[in-house]
Amino acid sequence: MLVKIKCPECETEGSFSLADPVYEGPYRCWKCRALFSIKLEDNKLEFIESISEEEFNRQMEIQALRSRFKK
Numbered sequence: 808m809l810v811k812i813k814c815p816e817c818e819t820e821g822s823f824s825l826a827d828p829v830y831e832g833p834y835r836c837w838k839c840r841a842l843f844s845i846k847l848e849d850n851k852l853e854f855i856e857s858i859s860e861e862e863f864n865r866q867m868e869i870q871a872l873r874s875r876f877k878k
């Protein structure tokens with residue numbers, strides 16, 4: 808499933824591929840490289856906020872851990 812996410816910084820639309828209809832975690836704009844924390848529900852963007860690189864890296868680690876536990 809591909810979800811379109813509009814970057815609040817530069818208004819560029821990026822697509823985000825999802826395995827589940829619900830996602831909570833990091834997102835990086837492919838154009839301006841801005842970092843965000845996003846929340847998706849039923850393939851729709853529910854929440855987006857900009858975060859620091861530190862926070863982004865932390866969330867990436869959490870995502871990696873989660874996908875490891877799924878297997």
Ligand SMILES: [Zn+2]
Nearest residue numbers: 814817836839
């Ligand atoms: Zn952007």
